[in-house]
Amino acid sequence: MRLDKFLAVSFIETRKKSRDYIKEGKVKVNGEVITEPAIEIKENTDIIEYLDKVVAYREKVYYMFHKPAGCITARKDADNITVFDFFHEDNINGIFHVGRLDKDTEGLLLFTNDGDFDHQLMCPERHVEKKYFFWALGSLDEEDRKRLENGISIGEGEALTKPAKIEVIKYGKYEELEKETDIGKFYNIESKHYNQPIVCGYLTISEGRKHQVKRMLKSVGCYVVYLKRISIGELTLDETLEKGHYRMLTEEEVQKLI
Numbered sequence: 327m328r329l330d331k332f333l334a335v336s337f338i339e340t341r342k343k344s345r346d347y348i349k350e351g352k353v354k355v356n357g358e359v360i361t362e363p364a365i366e367i368k369e370n371t372d373i374i375e376y377l378d379k380v381v382a383y384r385e386k387v388y389y390m391f392h393k394p395a396g397c398i399t400a401r402k403d404a405d406n407i408t409v410f411d412f413f414h415e416d417n418i419n420g421i422f423h424v425g426r427l428d429k430d431t432e433g434l435l436l437f438t439n440d441g442d443f444d445h446q447l448m449c450p451e452r453h454v455e456k457k458y459f460f461w462a463l464g465s466l467d468e469e470d471r472k473r474l475e476n477g478i479s480i481g482e483g484e485a486l487t488k489p490a491k492i493e494v495i496k497y498g499k500y501e502e503l504e505k506e507t508d509i510g511k512f513y514n515i516e517s518k519h520y521n522q523p524i525v526c527g528y529l530t531i532s533e534g535r536k537h538q539v540k541r542m543l544k545s546v547g548c549y550v551v552y553l554k555r556i557s558i559g560e561l562t563l564d565e566t567l568e569k570g571h572y573r574m575l576t577e578e579e580v581q582k583l584i
């Protein structure tokens with residue numbers, strides 16, 4: 327394998343960056359500084375160092391992506407940009423998204439080339455929790471919250487939802503809260519809604535049914551106007567990661583998930 331590719335898949339993220347680092351003399355192969363990105367190395371036996379730290383070869387890759395609203399979770403779409411449009415071409419080979427988020431939903435989306443990892447996070451028996459932050463038109467009283475927590479019907483012929491956790495942070499009027507949020511950018515709130523009650527909070531679910539959060543909240547009379555996934559299992563979205571950006575998961579973060 328080429329040295330620049332080794333570094334790109336193992337940790338540096340793009341071949342361009344890998345090549346720059348190699349040319350700058352930051353990379354050693356078996357103790358010797360190498361400044362030629364194209365040399366062939368043996369990924370399983372050669373010792374590669376970046377700034378004197380050994381780089382482990384990672385065939386499996388795991389990315390955290392901060393999905394912005396407005397893109398589709400799919401590889402290709404005739405009418406819309408997709409989550410893959412945000413990835414550098416060096417990084418998309420063989421990777422796929424773990425689960426999906428709606429076009430208007432923001433937040434944490436994982437990518438990998440590791441089928442077992444995907445299965446472990448997605449298989450219903452493991453009940454991996456996903457936490458969402460929402461703004462919704464409507465209000466949530468004690469009874470609504472209990473229904474959400476205990477299981478609720480979200481579609482004819484569908485099983486009740488599994489127990490969930492709901493945490494309300496704030497109630498108010500849309501008009502008052504508009505200043506604090508950028509939800510108006512994603513949804514055309516008509517002026518007739520300006521006096522409506524609005525609620526924001528967190529809903530944590532352990533399933534992954536289509537539009538589940540929106541449908542659960544709709545069942546208690548709340549219309550979601552903003553949705554962001556905050557965490558999956560023990561992994562929380564890195565808030566320093568700007569919308570539309572991605573980074574590799576650290577070894578520790580991968581371990582938290584499997």
Ligand code: URA
Nearest residue numbers: 428431537538539540
């Ligand atoms: N629930 C939804 O309603 N939408 C998402 O994108 C994710 C969970």
